[in-house]
Amino acid sequence: MADHVKHFHGVWPHGLKGLVSATATLIFFFFLVVIAALLNWMDIKTSFGQAILTSPSAGIHHDRIEYPLNCSNVHNLTQTCPDDYPSVFEPEESTTEACPDYFRWIHQDLKQWKSSGITEDMIERGIPSADSRLVIVDGNAYVEKYRPGFQTRGAFTIWGILQLLRLYPGRVPDLDLLFFSGDRPQIMKRDYKRPNATSPPPVFHYCGEKAALDIVFPDWTFWGWAEVNIPPWEQMLRAIKKGMEKVKWENRQPYAYWKGNPRVSADRIDLLKCNLSDKNDWNVRVYKKDWRKEIGQGFQNSKLEDQCTHRYKIYVEGAAWSVSEKYILACNSMTLMVKPRYYDFFSRTMVPMRHYWPIRRRNKCRDLKFAVEWGNNHTREAQTIGKAGSKYIEEMLAMRNVYDYMFHLLNEYSKLLKFKPTIPPKAQRVCAETAACSEKGLWKEFMVQSMVKSPSDKLPCTLPAPYEPRAIQASLDAEVKITKQVETWGTEYWKKRNDKKQ
Incomplete structure (x- = not known):
């Protein structure tokens, strides 16, 4: 003590x-x-x-609460939608950025219905052209299926829309729309120019063309293409960026590369003629892809991140537009684009000789050979075009932009509705849980990978004003002028070659 x-x-x-x-x-x-x-x-x-x-209230960023996939709400063998996900959008940031310029095409794609609006009758008349109907009421999604689509295109498209609802809860307005998940556009202008013709129905689709009225929407592969082992876009883009670092541009093979299924279009079958043969070397290396064989071999020879080994890559359409476009452009190689007939939601602001090199459909082999010769003799310029195309894809197609495009398109579309959307009697409510919990393998894996787990911490970008008609025409005229200049170079190239032979 x-x-x-x-x-x-x-x-x-x-x-x-x-x-x-x-x-x-x-x-x-x-x-x-x-x-x-x-x-x-x-x-x-x-x-x-x-x-x-x-x-x-000081504006300090708080850790966002995540809401992962909840597959525990099963009642009578049916998955139900949880009620704990936020229903109100409360972003921390009040400022917004301007959307990319290609968002302006939203106004153009909806222009057909600007004066008349969209009636319930128009929707009903469009059902024969659609695979499914999507209705959003009070932030909840309901789907009525009319016919099975190709593979799981429709399912992954709906999955993407469900992620949009999770990203901006309570901000997507009530709407009623039809969706077609096939290849070619369905609503053709010529069918509605006849005397006494009805107004065209609005149908959402992955691509459009000059002669069609389909409303262009991001394709399903942004959330994954399980059938061919292509993961969601964010994961795929990271893999491509990593893969293209393996071989520097100057060390890549000095040829034009294409690999795919040629049987789906005449243009692709015609491209096979440009492949290396005993008679000709068009500076083209074409590889046929047999998807059944690829599936049997575990897709070891079809990985997109392993296909950045040539200085030049060819884009050629399939049955219509091709989802391969973004993967080809992302590779940092100069894209040789065979003149497309169709367009998707992001490609209409791309510029020839800035983002890609234009190739004529009827003169493929000669144009491809000249493009490769030009690129190998102007390596700095060829690399610049390749990098610009790759940068465009990486920046313009960031998933935030994809979702914001969807948001603004659906928002502007909803403003045209002349009726209050109601849930169709045969429609089923869908949410992340009903869509993914019953899936298995790559289907479920890709859905989980691409799932939005928390609401956004900022507002969508600001939608720019529509293009003036003169601006659209000026853009089209500039594209034609640049393309004709390239064609002139090609004509002079082949004339000199022929003169040397004589």
């Missing part, structure tokens, strides 16, 4: 004064403990990892 007394007297000297000092020390220590507990409870941290006190 004496030893303990000596110890305490050593710390608290001089009687009562020491006792007061000790009491103050204990109070201060207790105060620190309380503050630490409060900070831990508030979970507010600086970038250095130290807790600070601050007001919730």
Whole structure:
């Protein structure tokens, strides 16, 4: 006891004064403990990892709560939708950025119905041209299926729309729309120019063309193409970027490369004639892809990230437009684009000789050979075009832009509706859980990978104004002028070659 007394007297000297000092020390220590507990409870941290006190209204970023896939709500073997996901969109950032320029085409794609609006009768008349009907009421999605689409295109498209609802909860307005998941456009202008013709029905689709009225929407592969082992776009783009770093542009094979299924279009079959043969070398290397064989071999020879080995890559349409366009452009090789007939939602602001090299459909082999010769003799310019095309895809097709395009397209479409959407009697409510919980293998894996787990922390980008008709025509005229200049170069190239032979 004496030893303990000596110890305490050593710390608290001089009687009562020491006792007061000790009491103050204990109070201060207790105060620190309380503050630490409060900070831990508030979970507010600086970038250095130290807790600070601050007001919730100070604009400090808070950790977002994630809502992963919940497959536990099963009743009578039917998956139900959970009710814990936020129904109100509360972004932390109040400022918005301007959307990319290609968003302007939203106005153009909906122009047909701007004066008349869209009636329920128009929707009903469009059913024969659609695979499914999507209705959104009070932030919930309902789907009525009319016929099975090709593979799981429709399912992954609906999955993408469900992710949009999770990204911007409560912000997507009530709407009623039809969707077609096939290849070619369905609503042709010529069918609605006849005397006494009815107004065209609005049908959403993956591509459009000059002669069609289909409303262009992002394709299903942004959330994955399980049948051919192509993961969601964000994962695929990262893999391509990593893959193209394996071989520098100057060390890549100095030829034009294409690999795919040629049987789906005459243009692709015609491209086979340009392949290396005993008679000709058109500077083209074409490889047929047999998907049945690829499936049997576990897709070992069809990985897109392994196809950035040539200086030039060819884009040629399939039955209509091809989802391969974005993967080809992303590779940092100069894209040789066989003149497309169709367009998707992002490609209409791309410029020849800035983002790609134009190739004529009727003169493929000669044009391809000249393009490769030109590129190998102008390597800096060829690399610049390849990098610009790749940059366009990486930046313009960031998933945030894809979702914002969907948001603005659906929002502008809803403004045209002349009726209040109601849930069709045969429609089923769908959510992330009903769509993914019953899936297996790659189908479920890709859905989980591409799932939006939390609402956005910022507003969608700001939709730009429509293009003026003169601006659209000026753009088309410029494209024609540039393309004709390239064709003239090609004509002069072949004339000189022929002159040398004589």
